[in-house]
Amino acid sequence: MPPPIPTALTSPRLAAGLLAALFFVADAGVVSRTGLGLAILACEALVCCTVVATSRALRSGRHGTACVLAAGASVLSLLVTSMVQESVLQRTPGWAELAGLLLLVCVTCRYSRGLPLVFSAPALFAATSRLGLRAPGLSDVSLLSPLDGFFTLLPSAFALLGFYLRTEDRRRRSTAEQVRQAERLDLARDLHDHVAHHMTAIIVQAQAGEHVAERDAATARRLFADIERTGQDGLVAMSRMVRLLRDPDTREQAAPTTPALTRIHDLVRRADTPEQHTWLTVSEEVDSATWSPPLAKSVERTVQEGLTNVRKHARGATSVHVLLESDGNRVVIRVRDNAAGGGRARPRFRPSGFGLIGLTERLTELGGELNSGPMPEGGWELAATIPLG
Structure with missing residues (x-):
């Protein structure tokens, strides 16, 4: 199961929100003041909101919900693109929408499970690639003609980035598990050493006490005192090991000096x-x-x-x-x-x-x-x- 999205990734949310707002304002300044223009702006706002909702769904492990949200945003974007293509030539593909879809591609490829990934990733890729159809005049300008493949390369790059981060997450989990396993083995060895040492001493002294109790009362009393002291030492060692097992972070602090x-x-x-x-x-x-x-x-x-x-x-x-x-x-x-x-x-x-x-x-x-x-x-x-x- 893929891990929840680390909280550290959500720290620049304010900067991302401001950037999305800047893109949205830029798009609002160039789209036509018609029903279609308002539909484009509404689609951009919904896609940006979907990024936040999808990230929260993945963070809480609701991969099916995240898949539905991402696929829904893709379908909405494709519908608006079809409307634009059939009616007017827009001067912008919707930069805020483009940024939102790219983030969805990256986050989905990094965190989604197998089946939700199969459904949502192709839909996001298609929606992002077709955004170029909202600006079909790029090839007519020599300086902008290299951007014809821009809307195909970008989702591919963000998908590769997501899969790369997914691989790094798996590698980090594997390394962390190896470290935890080594710590568990070390604690198991320590536990055996402490318990075996103290319990063996108690048993040996108890066995000796059986033979000397009747003929040498003073030695028997000394043996029983040793048994008590050894038992107390064993309890202290056990308590220390239990603390280490319950809270591994105290391991270094509890190291003997x-x-x-x-x-x-x-x-x-x-x-x-x-x-x-x-x-x-x-x-x-x-x-x-x-x-x-x-x-x-x-x-x-x-x-x-x-x-x-x-x-x-x-x-x-x-x-x-x-x-x-x-x-x-x-x-x-x-x-x-x-x-x-x-x-x-x-x-x-x-x-x-x-x-x-x-x-x-x-x-x-x-x-x-x-x-x-x-x-x-x-x-x-x-x-x-x-x-x-």
Whole structure:
């Protein structure tokens, strides 16, 4: 469905109205003061009014009404042209009427749907082309003889302009949809990362609480406090994502301003437990101050996904090592655990695959790579490399 006519196009309405009034006054000064002359002026006024009515109909999506109005204006113009041709030679074809019909040709070719366009465009083209019959003496004047084809070329030019603008509108809609789709995918990845991370932490701590509640009340109380804190953090993250989904314009304003390494340190700190020691190593070559916002976000999401997968699937892991290092002009992120290969699966977690899929898409957009698999010395590693620029 063609989009409504942008409001920006209606801003010069006053100038267009003044120009039409000027044309109308010019025509009124040269037409004969007879019934036929008054019919010409009335036709011009009706065509100009039809331009406004047709534009409003198209803006509101009433394409059938717009087709009837445009076709009606064309028929009226053709009738007046036939009357003029059979009676007298006019010194003007009706410049205000000509301008109105040309605008109708352009607007119709740009915004009308298929069937209304098929009916209205040929009628407008015929009416505009035959306006030259109201001034049949042009070919008798050598200086004006090149204007014989003027009334045929003009509607063709305005029709081509309308179709060109129609193509540009379609291209802009396609580009806007691609941008919106990219934003939706980005938000979906963020939503998965936040929800999976917080919910996994809650479930793992709840599972641990089942085993320690009876024999270690102090540890159980600490686990329940951690569950409460993690749940609150998850609700905050969910609220932020919902705001972004409801109002995409706030996306940039809501972007985190905390330094990337600070956020990564916080992720690792929260993942560290007595049962599963987690620590971070950052090599001296890594300079997070030079990271672009997309790179910083991708590094954080890689660490988050790695820690989440360890909690979900590395049942026997007692240590998790997060390593950030530099390899030339690339950042290398490694998340390693020491779980035995046969003890990775945790039956209560069904792998969705969305996390690694979303992370792969995110890294691919930056020219990065993602690998995951067992290490020769035992354990599992999630490794990613991302170009700095």
